Amino acid sequence: xxxxxxxxxxxxxxxxxxxxxxxxxxxxxxxxxxxxxxxxxxxxxxxxxxxxxxxxxxxxxxxxxxxxxxxxxxxxxxxxxxxxxxxxxxxxxxxxxxxxxxxxxxxxxxxxxxxxxxxxxxxxxxxxxxxxxxxxxxxxxxxxxxxxxxxxxxxxxxxxxxxxxxxxxxxxxxxxxxxxxxxxxxxxxxxxxxxxxxxxxxxxxxxxxxxxxxxxxxxxxxxxxxxxxxxxxxxxxxxxxxxxxxxxxxxxxxxxxxxxxxxxxxxxxxxxxxxxx
Amino acid sequence: xxxxxxxxxxxxxxxxxxxxxxxxxxxxxxxxxxxxxxxxxxxxxxxxxxxxxxxxxxxxxxxxxxxxxxxxxxxxxxxxxxxxxxxxxxxxxxxxxxxxxxxxxxxxxxxxxxxxxxxxxxxxxxxxxxxxxxxxxxxxxxxxxxxxxxxxxxxxxxxxxxxxxxxxxxxxxxxxxxxxxxxxxxxxxxxxxxxxxxxxxxxxxxxxxxxxxxxxxxxxxxxxxxxxxxxxxxxxxxxxxxxxxxxxxxxxxxxxxxxxxxxxxxxxxxxxxxxxx
Numbered sequence: 001x002x003x004x005x006x007x008x009x010x011x012x013x014x015x016x017x018x019x020x021x022x023x024x025x026x027x028x029x030x031x032x033x034x035x036x037x038x039x040x041x042x043x044x045x046x047x048x049x050x051x052x053x054x055x056x057x058x059x060x061x062x063x064x065x066x067x068x069x070x071x072x073x074x075x076x077x078x079x080x081x082x083x084x085x086x087x088x089x090x091x092x093x094x095x096x097x098x099x100x101x102x103x104x105x106x107x108x109x110x111x112x113x114x115x116x117x118x119x120x121x122x123x124x125x126x127x128x129x130x131x132x133x134x135x136x137x138x139x140x141x142x143x144x145x146x147x148x149x150x151x152x153x154x155x156x157x158x159x160x161x162x163x164x165x166x167x168x169x170x171x172x173x174x175x176x177x178x179x180x181x182x183x184x185x186x187x188x189x190x191x192x193x194x195x196x197x198x199x200x201x202x203x204x205x206x207x208x209x210x211x212x213x214x215x216x217x218x219x220x221x222x223x224x225x226x227x228x229x230x231x232x233x234x235x236x237x238x239x240x241x242x243x244x245x246x247x248x249x250x251x252x253x254x255x256x257x258x259x260x261x262x263x264x265x266x267x268x269x270x271x272x273x274x275x276x277x
Numbered sequence: 278x279x280x281x282x283x284x285x286x287x288x289x290x291x292x293x294x295x296x297x298x299x300x301x302x303x304x305x306x307x308x309x310x311x312x313x314x315x316x317x318x319x320x321x322x323x324x325x326x327x328x329x330x331x332x333x334x335x336x337x338x339x340x341x342x343x344x345x346x347x348x349x350x351x352x353x354x355x356x357x358x359x360x361x362x363x364x365x366x367x368x369x370x371x372x373x374x375x376x377x378x379x380x381x382x383x384x385x386x387x388x389x390x391x392x393x394x395x396x397x398x399x400x401x402x403x404x405x406x407x408x409x410x411x412x413x414x415x416x417x418x419x420x421x422x423x424x425x426x427x428x429x430x431x432x433x434x435x436x437x438x439x440x441x442x443x444x445x446x447x448x449x450x451x452x453x454x455x456x457x458x459x460x461x462x463x464x465x466x467x468x469x470x471x472x473x474x475x476x477x478x479x480x481x482x483x484x485x486x487x488x489x490x491x492x493x494x495x496x497x498x499x500x501x502x503x504x505x506x507x508x509x510x511x512x513x514x515x516x517x518x519x520x521x522x523x524x525x526x527x528x529x530x531x532x533x534x535x536x537x538x539x540x541x542x543x544x545x546x547x548x549x550x551x552x553x554x
Contacts, residue, residue, distance in 0.1 A: 059379050066376060067383040073351045074545040076384050078391060099343060102336050106344040107353050114355060268351040 065090035069272045075254045083149040092148045103270040108172035111267045120184040127244040128180045131251035132191035137167035149273030165200045169208035186214040228276045233259030342367035346549045352531045360426040369425045380547040385449035388544045397461040404521040405457045408528035409468035414444035426550030442477045446485035463491040505553045510536030
């Protein structure tokens with residue numbers, strides 16, 4: 001902690017600026033007078049109240065869980081296997097409330113602005129890559145039945161859900177998808193789903209309004225043991241080798257976006273339910 | 278929007294699962310009976326309420342601003358010049374409340390866990406790169422006087438603040454800094470501040486408890502016109518060429534972390550006040 005050289009009474013300070021007291025601070029400075037000429041240009045300084053350093057236990061769980069979610073979205077978390085138990089309610093409320101939808105819409109809006117500002121070439125080689133699960137299609141109905149990420153991932157159960165072909169579209173993603181197609185981008189759907197799920201995935205996508213993609217790439221048996229980062233990077237590299245310029249990439253996992261042959265711009269959709277390396 | 282094939286009455290649905298009504302939905306399913314055998318294994322499905330698609334005006338400003346902040350932290354925003362006007366109060370409240378501090382602490386905790394799990398070599402070549410402003414030192418007292426990012430950045434005013442050498446340490450970053458030094462990492466401070474500010478920066482850092490860094494790299498006149506991404510990438514490349522392995526990198530801007538010669542792991546500290554390309 002540092003002493004606040006410009007404050008009154010040597011008050012220790014850091015982050016907890018009490019802005020409602022701004023004018024009290026101003027009044028104090030005024031009463032004391034400004035001693036040095038070089039300080040005369042200074043604007044009023046806020047009064048700051050110190051809180052103890054190790055206040056973790058004083059931070060409400062909701063704030064801690066918001067920090068956990070933010071850390072995940074900024075790719076700061078080490079690989080994680082499940083939502084922390086104390087955050088189960090927080091994550092459920094987030095996903096079922098306004099915030100998740102708003103977050104999805106803001107990302108789509110930014111992607112749309114970028115797509116519209118991009119001059120698509122006449123050669124049909126500008127491409128946009130979309131992930132499928134939690135990007136174009138939502139598995140929220142499945143996760144609602146499985147603790148919204150609190151339960152460890154169960155491949156068998158999830159496969160049953162996938163095979164029903166009932167995952168709804170994420171509306172803001174459907175809108176973006178249609179828009180980038182209309183702008184002339186080639187659209188490549190690059191999913192971690194296995195080739196065995198090709199039929200049901202095509203059917204599910206079409207039923208939800210996704211049409212006319214240029215390629216749907218599913219995970220072949222040879223790709224099964226690769227991380228998503230490697231598998232997806234290799235597939236993007238193949239696109240580049242075929243002459244495509246990948247200008248946009250939308251995905252809910254950092255493994256959709258990072259690695260090599262990365263897109264000119266990437267858009268990370270929110271997902272606090274699971275992590276795929 | 279998709280029809281919910283498994284729902285009752287063809288209710289349109291997407292994100293707004295009303296979990297408090299879960300058991301109402303279960304009761305309905307029970308009353309109708311499960312028609313097909315293959316549906317018998319299904320768990321109760323939540324009842325979902327549709328909201329209009331273009332509900333932007335119904336989303337409170339606070340939710341929209343939270344989405345804007347999240348989008349910035351996940352590197353989804355195009356370069357932005359100032360905090361959106363409607364988010365001025367939101368950003369101020371965030372920075373002066375518990376959330377910012379909690380976010381900083383969670384990132385530092387993750388970085389610390391990673392540092393401790395890393396086997397530091399005996400050759401003194403494992404390095405951690407730290408940015409300075411909003412990473413080791415906080416300029417919050419300055420930004421408190423300038424709308425917390427609402428005002429356009431004013432180099433002259435900001436330089437005056439820097440030259441006072443009074444920026445306080447970010448406590449969670451000071452703790453991390455000390456820890457990675459004790460673990461044996463070389464610590465390189467890589468800042469966008471100009472070489473003219475070397476003296477005051479050294480003094481400010483020491484006064485705040487940062488000692489014994491291995492190198493403090495400031496922006497030379499030749500680097501002035503480069504983006505931060507390029508300038509910092511070039512400096513990391515030089516470190517690599519000198520034989521250092523960059524294992525950790527902490528910064529509040531994506532331009533601290535992306536580009537080339539990137540770190541094995543990067544940690545993005547929160548900063549909703551400004552964007553440096």
